[in-house]
Each structure stands twice: as structure tokens, then as C-alpha cells.
Amino acid sequence: MNEQRETHQLVLLPGDGIGPEVIKAAETVLATAREYLRHEGIELSWQAKPIGGAAIDQVGKPLPDDTLAAAQGAKAVLLGAVGGPEWDGLAPGDRPEAGLLGLRRALSVYANLRPATMLPGLGGQSPLKSRALQGLDVLLVRELTGGVYFGEPRGRAGDAPSRQALDTMAYQEGEIRRVAHVAFRAARRRQRRVTSVDKRNVLETSRLWREVVEDVATDYPDVRLEHQLVDSMAMLLVLKPHAFDVVLTENMFGDILSDELGGVVGSLGVMASASLGDGGPGLYEPVHGSAPDIAGKDMANPLGAILSLAMLAEHSLELPLLARAIEGAVKEVLRQGLRTRDIADGSQGERVVGTREMAERVADALAQDLHTRQALNAAYF
Ligand code: NAD
Secondary structure, eight states, X not given: OOSSOEXXXXXXXXXXXXXXXXXXHHHXXXXXXXXXXXXTTEEEEEEEOOOTHHHHHHHSSSSOHHHHHHHHTSSEEEEEEOOOXXXXXXXXXXXXXXXXXXXXXXXXXXXXXXXXXXXXXXXXGSSSOHHHHTTOEEEEEEEOSSGGGTOSSOEEEOOTTSOEEEOOOOOOHHHHHHHXXXXXXXXXXXXXXXXXEEOTTTOHHHHHHHHHHHHHHTTOTTSEEEEEEHHHHHHHHHHOGGGOSEEEEOHHHHHHHHHHHHHHHTOGGGOEEEXXXXXXXXXXXXXXXXXXXXXXXXXXXXHHHHHHHHHHHHHTSOOHHHHHHHHHHHHHHHHTTEEOGGGOOOOTTOEEOOHHHHHHHHHHHHHHHHHHHHHTTOOOO
């Protein structure tokens, strides 16, 4: 046993709707990981804090100071989802979503990583032919804190019939450079290919984007860089998604292309994400929203949250083998035929389970894997 103990403090932000259910599910898996990490001299502890609508109801604002302070002081943050019809009538700055945007901004998490792979047995969920899905393994790296969503000036002027609206798409070289490094570093752990997506034929920001990405690429001579225009990329992701490794793009293009990838994979409930900055806590969240239509019914698919936990293990705890073990446990339960309702298609051998049971089976599979490795005395972590 390792004498020197390392302690990692995590913050869980369940949020609204199905958020608390999928975070509870991830906590079940986290508890299993904690037990085994302890043998390796690594301590995990965590606390839950309110965000979004739950925080509005408890303390009157979507991102309480106490929640923000806990998140800023943590090694990593795992968030469920925010929002719901109860809070739809509030002004934009007071709504649950303002809490999430405020948290991303406060943590300066400028690189959003969204992996898209086909999980075992889920090919039938995709609208694409299985030929296009074979070998699909894309990591989309989206710039998250710049571009047209944040550019100034913005606003509206005039009265009907002469109303005007203005948004500004702006990028500074440094914003492009730092997210490009994230993409190239990620490619080095994968197939060493980066596809940078822009609209260079029309936009000044895209011309700068391409120049800076090409400059950053010189630091990574072992990684192959190619460029695609965003309109062409939207088509290629449907025609041959298997042809891409790391896809790097700016904020709005990434927002759109990542949802397209969600459609390609065919199941929102299993998609995970990580948002990373420079050394501060990473923010990990399933891609789905708060799904008020199924909240409180033990029907939510917890795999997106559990796979977000795997990303947390990889990027914030720097325990890639634990990340692989969590992913392996998810694949194992899918191979056994377990399905939540959103990913069930009536195939033979399939068993439909609720959120809680799915999480318990993933935790069991993880425990079995970690136990076997420790019994073999493998230098696992
Ligand atoms: P949604 O992702 O919540 O739901 C879309 C559909 O997918 C629904 O039919 C839902 O039942 C289903 N679904 C989503 N996650 C699922 C899961 N884990 N398991 C099984 N089925 C799942 O998107 P929406 O309906 O457009 O939005 C609902 C609320 O969520 C809104 O208030 C929205 O603002 C909010 N939202 C929050 C986030 C976030 O917190 N990051 C993201 C998107 C939407």
C-alpha cells in the first residue's frame, strides 16, 4: 500500500429534472471507484451543491456564491442538468441556464470535449447505415467561451417594421491557440489526426482561425492536420463519420456539429462531455438536458453521466486506467443486454431496467474488474 495519501475533492451539482437521478447514479459508480482507489493511496471525497432551478428555489439565484466557491475549490465538478418549465417565465439572467453559463465562465473552461462513439448494441439507434458507423470514434473539441455567443457589441434597435439585431463574432489569437493545443494534445493520445472546421471562404474570424491552427500544428509534426469548411463538414459527418478522429472548431459551429454527432450516434442519453480550462477544475456533464417529461420516474439513462465521470477520471484525476475501467463496465452491461427505455429496441436478449438498476449493474461490473486486477496485484492505477 502506498503510504502517501492523495485526496481529491469533487463537487456534484445535480441540478433539475433528471439531473439528481443521473448524478445519484454516477455517485453509485464513484463510490465503487473510491473503495478501490483507497488501496492505492488515493482518497476521493465529494459534496453536493444546488445549481439551476433547485438553487433558485432554495436560495433565490441559479448560481449561489457557496456553490461557486465550492466548485472553484474542487478538483473537478460533475453536473447533471438544469432547467425546466417551472422557471421558464423568469428573465434570461435569472433562469437556471444563467447558473450554468455563469459557472462555465467563472471556471474559464474554454475547451469542450465531446466524444462520439458507437457503444455495443446501440447501432440500431442510429439513423445511419451500419457501414457508415463502423469504427466511428470522433472527439469533437469545441471552443466554449468565445465567438459569437459572447462577442460585443450585441443588441437590438429600432421599431417594427425597421427592427435590427446585431451579434458580433470575434476571436483573439490566444483564444484560438489555447483550444487548438487541447485538440492536438488529444490527437496524440488517439489517431493523431485533427480536422479543423471553419468558414474561411466568408469569415475573417475563420481566416484567423485557420492561420493560428496551422501555426500551432507546427508544434505537433506527428499529428496530421486537415481543414474542412463547416457546411461541407456537416455533410461529411453524416456520410462518413468514421473518417474523422479529432474535430476542432469554434463555439457556434461546435454547438451545431456536436448535436449532429449526437444524432449520428442516435442516443442523447449516452453522450458525455468535459469542459476544461488551464489547470483549474474541469466541468463534466452529460450532453442531455433535464428531461422534465421523464423526471422522477426512474427512467432516465444514466450512462451519459457515468461516462462523464469516466472523462473526469481521465482529465482531472489523471487516472486514465480508471476511466477505461468505467467505460469498460458501461460496455459490459450493454453487452449483457441491459437497456434503459430510451435505448431499447425490442431486440432479443434485451432487458429494460430503470436508472438505479443500470447504475448498480455498472458499479458491479466495475467492482468485478477492479477486484480482479487487484487480486492479480496489477499496478493498475
Ligand atoms: P432534453 O435533453 O432534456 O430532452 C430531450 C428528449 O430526450 C426528451 O424526450 C427526454 O426525455 C430525452 N432524454 C434526455 N436525456 C435523457 C436521458 N438521460 N435518458 C432518457 N431520455 C432522455 O432537452 P429539452 O427537452 O430540449 O430540454 C429540457 C430542459 O432541459 C429545458 O429546460 C432545457 O433548457 C434544459 N437543458 C439543459 C441542458 C443542460 O443542463 N446542460 C442542456 C439542454 C437542455
